[in-house]
Amino acid sequence: MTLNYLYINLDRVPERAEFMEQQFKRMGLSGQLKRVSATDALTMPPEPRYQPHRWGPRWELSKSEVACFISHRRCWEKMLADDLDHIVVLEDDVFVSEELGAAVEDIISHSPKDFDVVKLDGVPQVCLYGKIMPVGGGRHLREVLQVSASAACYLVSRRGAERLVVESEQFCDHLDDFIFNPASGRTILQLDPAVAVQAIWSEQPNIETIGETVKTSERTQDPKINPQKSKGPVLYRLLKDLKRNARKLSRKLYRDRALLASGGLIGTPRLAADLGQYKKPF
Numbered sequence: 001m002t003l004n005y006l007y008i009n010l011d012r013v014p015e016r017a018e019f020m021e022q023q024f025k026r027m028g029l030s031g032q033l034k035r036v037s038a039t040d041a042l043t044m045p046p047e048p049r050y051q052p053h054r055w056g057p058r059w060e061l062s063k064s065e066v067a068c069f070i071s072h073r074r075c076w077e078k079m080l081a082d083d084l085d086h087i088v089v090l091e092d093d094v095f096v097s098e099e100l101g102a103a104v105e106d107i108i109s110h111s112p113k114d115f116d117v118v119k120l121d122g123v124p125q126v127c128l129y130g131k132i133m134p135v136g137g138g139r140h141l142r143e144v145l146q147v148s149a150s151a152a153c154y155l156v157s158r159r160g161a162e163r164l165v166v167e168s169e170q171f172c173d174h175l176d177d178f179i180f181n182p183a184s185g186r187t188i189l190q191l192d193p194a195v196a197v198q199a200i201w202s203e204q205p206n207i208e209t210i211g212e213t214v215k216t217s218e219r220t221q222d223p224k225i226n227p228q229k230s231k232g233p234v235l236y237r238l239l240k241d242l243k244r245n246a247r248k249l250s251r252k253l254y255r256d257r258a259l260l261a262s263g264g265l266i267g268t269p270r271l272a273a274d275l276g277q278y279k280k281p282f
Helices: 014-026 063-081 100-110 158-167 175-179 234-261
Strands: 004-009 033-037 086-091 094-096 117-119 127-129 133-136 139-143 153-157 188-192 196-198 265-267
Touching: 004 014, 004 063, 014 033, 014 094, 033 063, 063 086, 063 153, 063 158, 063 175, 086 094, 086 100, 100 133, 100 139, 100 153, 127 234, 153 158, 234 265
Parallel strands: 004 033, 004 086, 117 188
Antiparallel strands: 086 153, 094 196, 117 153, 127 265, 133 139, 139 188
């Protein structure tokens, strides 16, 4: 099985590249790890695919959010150009479990359902998931039934990459929401236990040994690439609120009970044993 692990890294942040390279070296997966140069929000030219003010999921994105989206899209394009059946996409601030390679092989070989994307990392966010689908090794998959935060580590099939590329020819949405939105019609699954976790959510015993460059994110903290965004005109915001409240009401009235009765989960994915615990809940 030919599989590449693509990690996204800014040219001007080599410390994060070293952090990722060392982890994969310890796991014996260096030969499969490929670096993808990230789009730099500080220097990027205007992006024609970014189409704000279109009454879509978001009214505007920050420069850092646009750059993040473009960087991930580059990975999907690279997968198709290299004629690969699957890739794992990683951001450069994640702890990865020693079980990563085995988990990915189990998913590809034994997933009971054809998938577009499998979320491999975990975040301390309570979400809705479908019933258990075992894949071996004490691991299982659940269908993602609610938009899930973090695109720090995920497995993509060829079909998934093709759809992601086509459907992002124009975009104005957070990357996480775009990839893991069950309303897209794509088959999106979550691995449990998760085999990766971003440093910002990790209580790893050795968390203090990594540099501040890895533990913090300019994508959320640098004001130069995160200016105040417009949330859109009043009518746009009202329509979003109506949709949000309708979803809450449907969950309260029947959806949550029906999900639990069918074997689904309202909760948080576990982390692999060597990843420690989550730092704090959302």
